[in-house]
Every structure is written in C-alpha cells, then in structure tokens.
Amino acid sequence: MTLQQLPALNASLNALSGVFILAGWVFIKAERKLAHVVSMSCAIVTSAVFLGCYVTYHWLKHGVVTHFAGVGMIRPVYFTLLISHTMLAATVPVLVVLTVIPALRARYDRHRGIARWTLPVWLYVSVTGVLVYIMLYRWYPVGGL
C-alpha cells in the first residue's frame, strides 16, 4: 500500500460506513433491532478504521495539501462539500459516543433523541467524504494538470 493509494482506501471506508449507517437506519425503522445493532456496530468499526487511516495519511504528507484543480463555479461546490464535511466530521465521534451510551444502558428514548441528530450528520459526512475524494483525486488525476 503506497501513500498515493491511501485516499482511495479512505474513500472506500467512508462508502462502507455510509452503507452500514443506512442499513442500520432502515433496520430500526423496520424494528429489526438486532440487525440495527449489528449494522451500526459495523459502521462504528469502519469509521474508526477510516479515522486512523485518514490521520495517518495526512501526518505522512506533513501538512502538504492537495489543491483542487477545478476552475470556475465548480470551486464553490467543492469547497461547500469540503468545509461542511470537515466541520461536521469533527462532531461525529462525540455524537456517536453520546448516541451509543444510552443504548448500552437501555435508555432507548434518550438514544433515539440523540440519534435523530447523529444519523443525518454521520450519513452526510460519509457520503460527502466519497464525493470530495472523487472530485479531488478522480476528476483531476495527477499529470493531467
């Protein structure tokens, strides 16, 4: 695994997280509680692995940022996604912990109360993580200027 391949891995982990979160949401709406717990647990694992890889990648790059090569109005679109993703991603670990603890204590009313904030944010962060990757690394690959 080279440094250049890490963004693709991170995007895959994001995508996988998104699938697990969505599945977990669908399952609880169908009142399939065990499936919900399994999906959400998988989502937490993939998100945690993602976070580790993401931090590693940026640490290895020593703060060198990849510039977005788009020109014109696609720039505000990209930066809207990037900034909102980054800001909201910072809140996800806190929200997830606050959501899981009541569930572990069987305080499901409280669990639901916080989950209604966590779900949209966590899902958005996963989806936009993939979008940012595609726009930054796929639309403008290295060497294409």
Place this chain on the structure above:
Amino acid sequence: MNPAPMKKRGMAGWYFLCLTVAFCAVGALWFELKNTPPPLQKIRQLSDFKLTECRGGDVHLSDLKGKVWLADFVYTTCPSTCPMLSSRLAVLQDEAFKNDAVRFVSISVNPAHDTPDVLRPYADKYHAKQGKWFFLTGDKTRVTELVSGGFLLTMKGAPDGSNDMVHSTKIVLVDKAGVIRAYYEGAVADETHRISRDIRRLLRE
C-alpha cells in the same frame, strides 16, 4: 402519543444539517467571488520564429499552435536563477505529463555559447521530455528577435564581456493562438500554483 410532534422532532437533525450546508455554501460562494482571478488579457501576438531544439530539429511557432505553453529564458553558465527557473518548469512538467495540450519552451539567452551540444546536458538535468519541453537555441539575431522583439524581454551580454548574461527571469504564458497572456516573476515568488491554474483556464478556451 400524537405522531405529528414526533415526526417534527425527528426532522430536527436534517434541518440542522441543511442549515450547516447552506451556511458553508454561502461562505464558499462569497469566497470564490472575492477571489475570482482577473481575466487573462491578450497581451501580444507572437510572430513566427524558427529556432533549433537541442536534441535535433527545428521548432517554429506553428508547432506550438493549439498548445498552451510556458516560456522561460536561461543559459547554461547561469549561476543561480536559471537552475531555479528550470526546477520550477520541471515541477510543472510533472504536473502536466499526461496532458498533451501543454508544452514548455526554454530559450537560451546565450546562443553563441549554448550550442545544441552544450544545451542538451542542461536539458537532461531537468528531465525535459523530448517533444514536451523544448530547449531552443540558434542564430543570435533570431533568438534576440524572439526574446526582445517577440517577448519584449531583456537579453544582453554582461558589461565585463564574461559569459554572465543579463536576462529576464520572467516565465511567460502563451495561448493556443500564440498570443502572450501573462508574465510571472520566476525569481521572486513561487507562483507555480497560480501558473497551473492559468494554464488550465487557457486550456478551456
């Protein structure tokens, strides 16, 4: 329990999300409008030229029609500025290696000394790809005509008659029609990022 309030409360997270994204969108749009680069003016049309590439063959202006290209002015016995300029062009060559519409042209401002055989090792040092990054030399009159007459830049021998040249450290951006569109100061600041952006803008023309 009345289902309506439950549903409304369940939407709170989504409303918060939309609000956050809208806020970021406004900020991003404002920032972009504030930082939109000025249009690249058509500064000057270059006339046809014919110079010798150090690896063999001639290069005419017509060979560069349809390409967006950068020009810089170097000489092989240059103490420090030319290596820096050539390194900058090498970085840009790497960024554009897959893009066939981009070219790089380095012109020797000491063509009497920098014959093709002398220029070639200099070009090789910066991994100038044949057919992509041209290193040009030739008859002094013709080179002067292009550098001074075409690009409107300085090119003269040092007062003490040594092989140190007085030359411009500018990097010039030329569009697909051979029109000069921008000059960048190669010696002072690293404008590589701005240069790539402007090349991309011209590629879309």
